[in-house]
Amino acid sequence: MLGIGGEEYEQRQIAMRRLAARAGFQGVVAWSRGGSTQDHYADVYYLTGFYQHQPFVPDAPGRWRAQGHAAVVLPVDGPALLLTDVRAVQEPRPAAPVRTAPDLVDALAEQIRASIPVGTVGLIGCEAMAASWWRRLRSTLPGHDLVDADHLARQVRRIKSPAELSLLRASGALGQRAMAAAQDAATPGTTEAEVAAAAIAEIVRAGGAYYGMGISSGAESHTFAASGPAPYSADRRLSAGDLLRIDLYGSVHGYLFDLARTWIVGTEPTTEQRRLLDAVRDSVHAGIEMLRPGRPIGEVARRCQKVFERSEFVAHHGLPGSEMGGAWGHGLGLSFEPPWVTEDGPDASERLEAGMCLALERRIAMPSVGDANYEDDVIITDSGPELITSDPR
Template sequence: MLGIGAEEYHERQAAMRRLAARSGLEGVVAWSRGGSAQDRYADVYHLTGCYQHQPFLPDVQGRWQARGHAAVVLPVDGPALLLTDSAAVGEPPPAAPLRTAPDLVAAVAEHLRGAVRPGRVGLVGGAAMAAPWWCRLRSVLPAHELVAADELGWAARRVKSAAELRLLRASGALGGQATGAAWAAAVPGATEAEVAAAAVAEIVRAGGAYYGMGISSGARSHTYAACDPAPYRAGRRLSAGDLLRFDLYGSVHGYLFGLARTWVVGAEPTTEQRRLLAAVRDSALAGIEAARPGQRVGEMARRCQEVFERSEFAAHHGLPPQGQAGPWGHGLGLSFEPPWVSCEGPGAGERIEAGMCLVLGHRIAIPSVGGAAYQDGVIVTDSGPEIITPGL
C-alpha cells in the first residue's frame, strides 16, 4: 500500500530532535507553504503528513496572518505541535497534535515561549517565510535566537525509507504515463496547449498532483516555455518536422517526479536533429550509469560532461556557453533537493548513497539550432541505478 504511516512520521520527528540537539539547538520550527502550490511544502509535510489547500491571502491586521502556511514547533525534549490557520486539513489526520489560529505568526511565538527553552532555535523552511513574519518573531522572542537551519531538513530527507522509495517509483511511473500521453497528442496540427492538456489530464485521472511543465516547439524550441503564467502557447500549432521539447513535474502523495523528453513531430529526425537528441540523451544516461553507492557527485557530473563533449553535436557546434543548463542533476523527494550534480563547487566531493533518489539530465538551447532536453529519475541501489521514469 502506498503512503507513509504514523509510526514513520514519529520516527522522523525523533530524528529531527537528534539533529537539532547535535547542532546545539533547543528546538526547531519547520515552516511551509500550502495553497495548492508544490514549492516549499516539504518541511512540515515530511514531519507530519499535513498539507493544507487554503490559498495564500495578504495579511490583514487583526484578522489573519500567514494564510496558506503551516508550522511545526518541535522542542528537542518535548512533543511536536502542528500549527495551521485552518482545521480543514483533510484525511488522513496529521501525525502531530493540531492547533489552529488565524494569526499563525503569533501562535508560533506563543508556543515557542511555553514549550522551548530559551536559546537557539533552528528555522527549517525559512525561504517560505516572508520577511515581516521573520522580523516579528525575532522582535517578540528576545529569549529565543532564530537561526537558519535548512541543512537539517536536507539531511533528514537525503536517504529515503522503503515507503518513500515506493512512492517515488509510483510517481516516476505516473510521470512516464503522462509524458506518453503528451507524446501521443503531439501530432501535426495539434497545439502546444493540447499536448499540455493530455499530460495534465493523465496525472489528475491517476490521482496525482500536477506541478508544472516547460514546453516549446519549432523555431522557439530553444526557449524553456512561453513567457506567460501558462507555460504553453495556446495558438501555436505543431508542424511535421518540428522539435517539441517537453519537461514535466508532478507528484504522488507529495513525492515528485521530474522528466524531460524531446520529439520530432510527425517525421523522421534530420541528421542535425539526431545529433541534438543523441547528445542530451547519451550524456544523461552516462551519468545515470555512474549513479552508484560510493561514487562522488562531481565524478558523476564529469562522466556526463565527457560523453557530451565527445558527441557528434559538440563536434559540429562546439560546447554551449558554460553553465547554460546548470547542474547535470539534483536530488529528488518532496522537493528538488541537494545534492546538485556539478563537476565543481559545493557538494562535488559528496558521495552517493543507496536509497537516494536523483534526477539526471541535460538541456541544449541554441537559437540557431533549436532546443532539446532529456531527463530521468533514478534510485541509487546497492546493485546499481534503477531508472524510475519509463523511456519513450
C-alpha cells in the same frame, strides 16, 4: 497501499530532535507554504504528512496573517504541534496535534514561548518565511535566537526509507505515463496547450498532483516556455518536423517525478536534429550508468560532460553554454534538492549511497538550432542504478 505510516512520521520527528540537539538547538520550527504549489511544502509535510491547500492571501492584521502557510513546533524534549489556519482537517490525520489560528505568526511565537526554553531555535523553511514575519517573530521572542536550520532538513531527508522509495517509483511511473500521453497527443495541427492538457489529465486521473512544466516548440523551441502565466501556447500549432520539448514535474503523495523529453512532431528527425537529440540523451545515460554506492558525485558529472563533449553535435556546433550553471542534475524527493551533480563545488566530493534518488538532465538551447532536453529519475541501490522513468514502449 502506498503512503507513509504514522510510525514513520514519529521516527522522523525523533531523528529531527536528535539532529537539532546535536546542533545545539532547544527546538526547531518547520515552516511551509501550501496553496497547491509544491515549491515550499516539504518541511511541514515531511514531519507530519499535512499539506495546506489554502492559497496565500496578503495579510489583513487583526483578521489573518500568513494564510496559506503552516508550521510545526518541535522541541528537542517535547511533543510536536502543528499550527494551521484550517478549521477542520480531513483524513488521514496529521502526525501531530493540531492547533488552528488565523494569525499563524502570533500563534507560532506563543507556542515557541510555551514549549521551547529560552535559547536557540532552528528555523527550517527559511525561503518561505517572509521578512515581515521574521521580524515580528524576533521582536516578540527576545529570549530566543532564531537561526537558519535548513541544513537539518536536507540531512534528514537525504536517504529515503523503503516507503519513500515505493512512492518515488510510483511517481516516476506516473510521470512517464503522462509524458507518453503528451507524445501521443503531439500530432501536426494540435496546440502546445492541447499537448499539455493530455499530460495533466493523466496525472490528475491517477490521483497525482500536477506541479508544472516548461514546453516549447518549433521556432520557439530554444526557449524554456511561454512568457505569460501559462507555460504553453493555445495558439501555436505544431507542424510536422517541429522540435517539441517538455520538462514535466508532478508528484504522488508529495514525492516528485521530474523528467524531460524532446521529440520531432509527425516525422523522423533530420540528421541535424538527431545529433541534437542524441547529445542530451547519451550524455545523461552515461551518467546514469555511474550511479553506484561509493561513487563521488563529481565523477558522475565529469562522465556526463566527457560524453557530451565527444558528441557529433558538439563536433559540428561547438560546446554550448550550460542551462543549469554546470549542473548535471539534483536530488529528488519531496522537492528539487541537494546534492547537485557538478564537477566541482560543495557536493562534488559527496559519495553516493543506496537510498538516494537523483534526477540527471541536460538541456541545449541554441536559437540557430533549437532546444533539446532529456532527464531521467534514478534510485541508487546496492546493486546499481534503478531507472524509475523508463519508457515501457
